[in-house]
Structure formats: structure tokens, C-alpha cells
Amino acid sequence: AQKVTQAQTEISVVEKEDVTLDCVYETRDTTYYLFWYKQPPSGELVFLIRRNSFDEQNEISGRYSWNFQKSTSSFNFTITASQVVDSAVYFCALSPGGSYIPTFGRGTSLIVHP
Amino acid sequence: NAGVTQTPKFQVLKTGQSMTLQCAQDMNHNSMYWYRQDPGMGLRLIYYSASEGTTDKGEVPNGYNVSRLNKREFSLRLESAAPSQTSVYFCASSEPGSRTEAFFGQGTRLTVV
Numbered sequence: 032a033q034k035v036t037q038a039q040t041e042i043s044v045v046e047k048e049d050v051t052l053d054c055v056y057e058t059r060d061t062t063y064y065l066f067w068y069k070q071p072p073s074g075e076l077v078f079l080i081r082r083n084s085f086d087e088q089n090e091i092s093g094r095y096s097w098n099f100q101k102s103t104s105s106f107n108f109t110i111t112a113s114q115v116v117d118s119a120v121y122f123c124a125l126s127p128g129g130s131y132i133p134t135f136g137r138g139t140s141l142i143v144h145p
Numbered sequence: 146n147a148g149v150t151q152t153p154k155f156q157v158l159k160t161g162q163s164m165t166l167q168c169a170q171d172m173n174h175n176s177m178y179w180y181r182q183d184p185g186m187g188l189r190l191i192y193y194s195a196s197e198g199t200t201d202k203g204e205v206p207n208g209y210n211v212s213r214l215n216k217r218e219f220s221l222r223l224e225s226a227a228p229s230q231t232s233v234y235f236c237a238s239s240e241p242g243s244r245t246e247a248f249f250g251q252g253t254r255l256t257v258v
Contacts, residue, residue, distance in 0.1 A: 078246050126239075133247050134190070135189075137185060
């Protein structure tokens with residue numbers, strides 16, 4: 032069985048602060064995929080990034096960066112210089128290589144104050 | 146380029162009423178999913194269809210049925226709605242093996258009174 036844990040229920044920061052959202056996963060599969068999605072107040076789910084289990088390179092996209100560490104089964108997401116528009120619920124998800132069915136964490140609500 | 150389309154966007158039902166949530170995707174994806182989102186619970190899988198003609202239960206299937214009508218369409222039916230089914234429902238699709246991320250519809254906010 033797969034499991035994704037996002038221990039931070041809610042994070043509150045002031046604009047321009049850096050913030051890291053934690054994601055820890057469990058799977059017995061050797062091939063799997065990890066994802067982050069953003070859910071802004073409007074409610075839609077926006078795909079942010081995909082990472083497969085064989086690619087541990089960290090990724091940076093503008094103010095967003097992701098740190099994948101197989102040794103600790105973590106796939107953490109950092110927002111640098113946060114902005115009010117970053118306020119949203121962020122979900123981490125895991126798809127095993129066999130079924131590809133996504134399992135989601137409970138989400139972290141990020142509130143960025145001006 | 147519509148992606149995943151869900152209807153309706155909002156619905157209020159009385160306890161015991163039935164309804165079907167519709168979902169269609171135009172990306173030629175083989176896999177489709179229905180999730181429900183409740184506060185503090187994340188997205189939980191109700192049913193999924195790995196390919197046309199197959200459906201399987203997910204984590205929370207009780208009270209629901211599904212139909213994979215064709216490759217494009219995957220509907221979710223509540224036969225006798227209960228207040229516990231008040232939730233936001235999301236349909237998603239993906240193509241395993243290629244771009245593996247799931248693409249989501251806009252969601253259906255369902256209230257059962």
C-alpha cells in the first residue's frame with residue numbers, strides 16, 4: 032500500500048519569507064512517481080511537478096524548488112520569497128509504477144500574509 | 146483544449162435522492178479516477194478505471210457506483226444520497242507510462258441535506 036504524509040496542516044508566513052512544505056512517502060515499489068499540486072482558493076487542482084524514482088536531481092523553477100531524497104523517502108517543496116498569490120493548499124502525491132493510481136497526502140494550507 | 150470536464154459544478158440533493166456526476170476527457174487517456182475531497186482529509190479515491198471496460202474500487206467506494214461508458218467518459222452515481230456524501234468531487238484522467246500526472250476537472254460541490 033502507498034502512503035503520503037504531509038505533517039504540516041497549515042503554515043502561515045509573511046510575504047518574502049521562504050517556506051518549505053514537507054512530504055514523506057511510503058511505497059514498496061522500486062519504480063514510482065511523485066507529484067506536487069496546488070489548489071488555490073478557486074478550487075481547481077494545478078499540477079506543479081512530476082519526479083520519477085530514478086531521478087533524484089533537485090529541480091528549480093523560478094521561486095519554486097523541490098528536494099527529492101530517496102534515503103529519507105521525502106519530496107519537499109520550497110517556495111523562495113513567498114508572495115500572497117502563493118496562498119493555497121498544496122498536495123503531494125505518489126503513483127506506483129505498476130498501477131499508476133495517485134495517492135494523495137492530506138495537503139498543507141499555506142497562508143501568505145502581505 | 147478542454148482537458149477534463151465535469152458536470153454539474155454545484156448540486157444540492159435531499160437525503161435519499163439519486164444523481165449522476167458526469168466526467169469526460171479529451172486527451173485520449175486510458176485511466177480515469179473519481180476522488181472526493183473533505184476538509185483535512187486530502188483527496189480520497191472512490192473508484193478508478195484503468196482502461197475502457199474496467200472499473201475498480203478505491204479507498205472509499207461505499208454508496209457509489211461508476212460506469213466507464215467509453216474511453217472518454219466516466220460517470221459516478223449516488224443511488225441514495227446521504228449527508229456523509231456532502232463533499233467536493235473531482236474526476237481525473239492520466240496516461241500511465243507517458244505523462245503520468247493526473248489531470249483534474251474543476252470539481253463538483255455536492256451538498257446533501
